[in-house]
Amino acid sequence: PNQKWAHSVCSHVKLRQVLDDPDITSxxxxxxxxxxxxxxxxxxxxxxxxxxxxxVTKSNDTSGTGVCRRExxxxxxxxxRRASCLSPDEFFDLVIHTPRCIHMKLDFKDIEAVKPTLESxxxxxxxxxxxNGCIYLNADVLPGPGRSRAGMDPDEFLQICQDVLCANQxxxxxxxxxxxxxxxxxxxxxxxxxxxxxxxxxxxRYELEDSGIILALNARVLVENCSPFDRFLSEFSSSxxxxxxxxxxxxxxxxxxxxxxxxxELKGTSDRIGFDCLVAASSMSGIWYDSLENVKSVYTNTxxxxxxx
Numbered sequence: 001p002n003q004k005w006a007h008s009v010c011s012h013v014k015l016r017q018v019l020d021d022p023d024i025t026s027x028x029x030x031x032x033x034x035x036x037x038x039x040x041x042x043x044x045x046x047x048x049x050x051x052x053x054x055x056v057t058k059s060n061d062t063s064g065t066g067v068c069r070r071e072x073x074x075x076x077x078x079x080x081r082r083a084s085c086l087s088p089d090e091f092f093d094l095v096i097h098t099p100r101c102i103h104m105k106l107d108f109k110d111i112e113a114v115k116p117t118l119e120s121x122x123x124x125x126x127x128x129x130x131x132n133g134c135i136y137l138n139a140d141v142l143p144g145p146g147r148s149r150a151g152m153d154p155d156e157f158l159q160i161c162q163d164v165l166c167a168n169q170x171x172x173x174x175x176x177x178x179x180x181x182x183x184x185x186x187x188x189x190x191x192x193x194x195x196x197x198x199x200x201x202x203x204x205r206y207e208l209e210d211s212g213i214i215l216a217l218n219a220r221v222l223v224e225n226c227s228p229f230d231r232f233l234s235e236f237s238s239s240x241x242x243x244x245x246x247x248x249x250x251x252x253x254x255x256x257x258x259x260x261x262x263x264x265e266l267k268g269t270s271d272r273i274g275f276d277c278l279v280a281a282s283s284m285s286g287i288w289y290d291s292l293e294n295v296k297s298v299y300t301n302t303x304x305x306x307x308x309x
Contacts, residue, residue, distance in 0.1 A: 003103065005276045008247040010076040012085050019098050027102060028276065029091060030247075031117055032109040034082035036070040074113040074120075078247060088120040096127045105136040105178060105276075111152055111160075114139075118164040118171075125170035135171070136178040136242075137161055138216060142198055144181025145189035145221055151182040158206050177208060178242060180216035185249070186297040190225040191217065196232050203236070212238045219243045219277050220293065223256045226263040233269045244276040250293065251278045253286025 003026040006018040010029055018024050075084040076091055095102055108114050121128075121135065128135070140151035141158070158177075165172040179202075181195060203213055213236060215229065222229075222243060233239060243260060245252050257279060264270045280286035 003274060003276075005105075007276070007278070008078050010078055010084055010086060012090070015086065015091065015094055019094065019102075022100070025101070025103060026105065026276075027095060028105040028107060029076045030078040030107045030109055031074055031088065031113045032077055032079065032082070033072055033112050034075045034077055034084060036068075036073050036075050036085070036087050037083055038068050038085045074116045079109055088117045089123075092121055092124050096124050096131050096133075098131075101132045103134045103136065105138055107138045108152065108157070111156055114157060114160045115164065118161065122164060122168045122171050125168050128174050129170050133174065135175040136214060137175060138178035138180065140180045140182040140216075141202065142179075142181045142195070144183035144195055145191060146184030146187025147182045149182065154179075154202050158202075158208075162206065176212045176214055178214040178216050179203075183218060183221060184300075185218050185220045185246075186293070186300045188297070188301055191221060191228050192225070193228050193231075196228045200232065200235070209236055210238055212240070214240045214242050216242050216244060219245050219252050219256060219260065219275075220249075223259050226260060230267050230269075233267075233272060240272045240274060242274045242276055245278050249278070250289040251280040251286065253280050253290045254283065255286060256290065 004023050005026045005028055006014075006021075006024045007028050008030055009015050009018055009027050015027075018027055074088050075082075076086040076088065077084040095104060106117065108117070118137075139157050141154035143150050161175075161177070165175055179199065181191070181199075199215065203209060215232065217229070229241060233241070241264075243257075257275065257277060261270060261273070264273045280289055
């Protein structure tokens with residue numbers, strides 16, 4: 001669970017910066033459908049290093065500007081942006097062939113991006129086994145606090161993943177599900193037993209009890225009520241929790257992180273809790289950011305109250 005994360009790595013520049021930092025052990029990237037854009041000169045220069053570089057043809061350069069564009073393909077990008085210079089092929093080539101172990105968390109935003117991304121990853125299955133890195137397949141598959149709909153259909157996501165993984169044992173051996181809930185952290189709702197029960201039902205439906213399931217949990221929501229996950233950790237002995245803050249979320253105070261750690265230390269499960277959080281640089285800034293989030297929560301919920309039908 002104890003890793004140093006790089007968040008939302010969705011460009012060539014940021015990826016190379018991360019790979020040059022020996023302290024980084026895990027990379028999180030967001031994947032959706034959109035437009036892949038790169039200068040043809042860059043692609044040509046990288047051809048010897050990037051095995052899966054897309055072919056450069058006149059039809060790629062539709063604008064006549066020397067930019068290679070491919071529409072409606074899987075790309076590394078975070079909503080609302082729908083264009084990126086980094087494709088799954090290029091991402092995997094660079095990360096997997098880095099001469100050190102790096103774990104990858106693939107945060108899927110569109111169901112259409114799941115299959116082509118995993119098929120691209122499967123091409124590198126032999127190199128993955130040598131790299132010793134783990135692959136975390138992440139998606140918000142259930143509605144959580146403050147939401148009535150999930151970010152992705154759970155059955156469609158898991159079925160696609162299972163089909164690809166079952167056809168490639170080497171990839172299956174290094175892949176783990178990181179499942180979470182879509183949520184609004186500013187709502188007054190917390191994680192509860194119903195959320196956990198629904199996740200347990202999903203896990204059992206796909207017989208994933210012993211597969212090392214990871215639950216992805218927002219830190220600001222989790223700190224309000226950690227208890228629902230005590231039973232989950234007890235029932236699934238190979239499971240872990242990954243506590244996160246979002247890429248567009250302000251830093252969280254160390255006090256809140258410590259409160260989460262203390263809860264699971266008392267339960268004897270702290271060694272199964274990982275953190276992918278942006279923590280405030282000082283106690284004062286932590287208090288400021290937490291207070292600001294509280295004010296935004298009051299405003300958001302008051303607005304909903306007066307605008308509800």
